[in-house]
Each structure stands twice: as C-alpha cells, then as structure tokens.
Amino acid sequence: MNFSALDLNLLRVFDAMMAELSTVRAGERVGLSQPAVSSALGRLRALLDDELFVREGNQMMPTARALELREPIRQALAGMEEALATNAAFDPATSTRSFTLIGSDYFSSLLMPPLAARVAKAAPSITLHMIDHASSEVFEMLRDGRADIVIDRSLEPPEWIMSRKLFQSWLVCIAKRGHPLLASHGVSPGDTIPADVFCAVPHVLRSADGSRMGTIDPSLARLGLARRVMVTVPHFHAVALAVEASEMLGSIPVHFARMLTGRLMLDVFMPPMESPKMDVTMYWLRRFDRDPGSVWLRDQIAGALAAPKPISTEPAHKRIESGSARA
Numbered sequence: 001m002n003f004s005a006l007d008l009n010l011l012r013v014f015d016a017m018m019a020e021l022s023t024v025r026a027g028e029r030v031g032l033s034q035p036a037v038s039s040a041l042g043r044l045r046a047l048l049d050d051e052l053f054v055r056e057g058n059q060m061m062p063t064a065r066a067l068e069l070r071e072p073i074r075q076a077l078a079g080m081e082e083a084l085a086t087n088a089a090f091d092p093a094t095s096t097r098s099f100t101l102i103g104s105d106y107f108s109s110l111l112m113p114p115l116a117a118r119v120a121k122a123a124p125s126i127t128l129h130m131i132d133h134a135s136s137e138v139f140e141m142l143r144d145g146r147a148d149i150v151i152d153r154s155l156e157p158p159e160w161i162m163s164r165k166l167f168q169s170w171l172v173c174i175a176k177r178g179h180p181l182l183a184s185h186g187v188s189p190g191d192t193i194p195a196d197v198f199c200a201v202p203h204v205l206r207s208a209d210g211s212r213m214g215t216i217d218p219s220l221a222r223l224g225l226a227r228r229v230m231v232t233v234p235h236f237h238a239v240a241l242a243v244e245a246s247e248m249l250g251s252i253p254v255h256f257a258r259m260l261t262g263r264l265m266l267d268v269f270m271p272p273m274e275s276p277k278m279d280v281t282m283y284w285l286r287r288f289d290r291d292p293g294s295v296w297l298r299d300q301i302a303g304a305l306a307a308p309k310p311i312s313t314e315p316a317h318k319r320i321e322s323g324s325a326r327a
Contacts, residue, residue: 206234
C-alpha cells in the first residue's frame with residue numbers, strides 16, 4: 001500500500017464503522033453524509049485490497065482483515081487525539097464541544113438537571129449526551145471513543161482508566177403513602193420493616209436483565225425467607241412509579257429517594273437487612289486526564305453532585321439522611 005496516498009480521515013471513517021456497523025450512524029459520528037462514508041470506504045477498500053465490511057442483514061459486518069486492523073487504528077487515532085488535546089485551549093464560554101456520558105436512569109435523573117443548569121450558564125454552546133449501557137462494556141466504550149465519562153458503581157477498571165469517587169449510596173425501601181399492610185403492623189415511615197412483613201408484600205425490582213434476585217435476597221434466604229418479586233423493570237424511576245400506583249414495595253438508592261420524596265406519594269422505610277454501601281464513581285480515559293475540556297466537565301459533575309437535598313425534616317427520615325439505612 002502507498003502510505004503517502006492515505007488520507008487520515010479514512011481511518012476516522014474506518015474507526016466509526018467498526019463502532020457502528022452502519023454507514024448512516026458512522027456518518028453521524030464523524031459528521032459526514034452516508035454517501036461520503038460509502039465513498040471513503042470505497043477508497044479504503046481499494047487501498048487495502050479488502051472488502052473490510054460486508055453487508056449481513058441490516059449491518060455491515062467486518063472482515064477478518066478489518067478485525068485485525070481495528071485495535072492498531074484505534075490506538076493510532078487515540079495517540080493523535082492525545083497529542084493534539086494535551087495543550088489545547090479550552091474556554092467553556094465559547095466551546096462547541098460535545099460530550100457523551102454513560103449512566104443509568106438513577107445517575108441521569110440525579111445528575112443531569114443540576115449539571116444542565118451549570119453548563120447552560122457557563123458553557124451555552126456545549127452539548128451533553130447521556131446514554132445508558134451495560135456496566136460490563138463501559139470501559140470498552142471509553143476506549144473506542146463512544147463516550148467521554150462513565151458514572152457507575154465501583155468497578156474494577158483497567159490501568160488505562162482513571163477514576164474519582166463522587167459519593168456513597170445505599171438502598172432504602174419505598175411504599176405508597178399510607179400502605180395498608182405496613183400500617184396494620186405499626187410500621188411507620190422511617191422504621192425498619194420486619195423481615196416477615198417485608199416478605200409478605202409483593203415487590204417490584206429494578207433489573208436490567210429481568211433477573212428476580214436482588215442484593216437482599218441471599219440474606220433473606222439465610223433466614224429461611226423469600227420475597228415475591230411480582231414485577232421487574234429496567235429503571236429505578238419505573239420502580240417508584242409502579243410502587244406509587246400499587247401496594248408493592250420497591251428498593252431504590254437513597255439519593256433517588258431524597259429526590260422523589262415530595263414529588264410522588266411515597267413513604268420511605270428501612271429494609272430488614274443492612275444494605276451494602278455503593279461508591280458512586282466517575283471514570284475516564286487516562287490519556288484524557290489532563291485534557292482541559294475533560295477536566296472542566298469532571299469538576300462540573302462533581303460540583304453538581306456535591307450537595308444532595310435533604311429527604312425531609314421528619315425525624316424518622318433524618319435517619320435515612322444520616323446514613324443509617326438498612327437494605
């Protein structure tokens with residue numbers, strides 16, 4: 001291959017195609033039309049003497065040669081990005097950069113309203129995208145340039161990932177206001193729900209994959225108890241809405257409960273088993289650790305999450321505020 005004939009923009013198209021497997025989505029990723037992407041692929045195919053991508057159904061699947069080239073090209077593009085970004089000036093007031101964040105509905109609901117308010121004031125031309133994705137794949141998405149920052153529970157990152165703990169969370173139990181069975185057992189908002197009562201009420205569980213096992217179920221099993229999970233939903237907000245509309249119980253993170261109390265007709269309780277604490281953590285690529293835009297956004301995220309609002313002034317709820325929740 002004649003390297004002097006290679007347009008480096010062709011490598012950006014190749015990288016986008018490996019990530020999207022679609023000429024339309026790859027074009028959106030690099031700011032080109034679908035015909036322009038097809039033209040670039042044609043040039044690459046001629047230069048490399050390989051089909052690179054072959055249509056299978058609705059996707060363009062990579063050939064063996066494309067798979068072989070994927071990582072070297074990604075690393076080469078990453079090195080150029082790092083070299084050009086290290087000393088790049090960044091002025092939030094005039095920047096038009098676009099940032100993609102990964103986080104569940106819990107993190108997007110908790111973070112995006114205060115973050116959007118901060119960014120709209122300080123950086124009106126910056127664009128923020130937040131998407132949800134499986135935790136098992138988020139580091140790969142950072143590496144491939146499909147995201148800039150991940151917000152998730154404590155994970156085991158590879159050495160090329162940096163992290164920063166944002167806050168600590170745990171699960172609390174929610175029920176619709178004045179839940180009749182809890183009231184009949186004398187369980188008031190803020191109280192710990194006895195294990196037998198907890199198991200006597202059907203539950204709605206946040207489960208991304210449909211599994212009916214939550215963090216509390218092994219502890220219940222050791223006591224010879226089991227709860228009935230009647231409904232699973234993929235988002236915590238859906239848990240809260242389902243609980244408000246029924247007599248089911250649900251478990252959601254305490255910061256989410258703080259946000260929803262007063263908006264929905266919900267009471268908050270302590271589950272019968274102690275809830276493991278979860279370190280909510282921000283992750284980004286080591287090679288962008290000193291990038292001024294990334295540094296600025298990470299500081300904005302940390303600031304937006306620094307001062308959660310209290311859940312209530314009721315004494316029972318203050319125990320939730322102090323971190324004595326059980327789950």
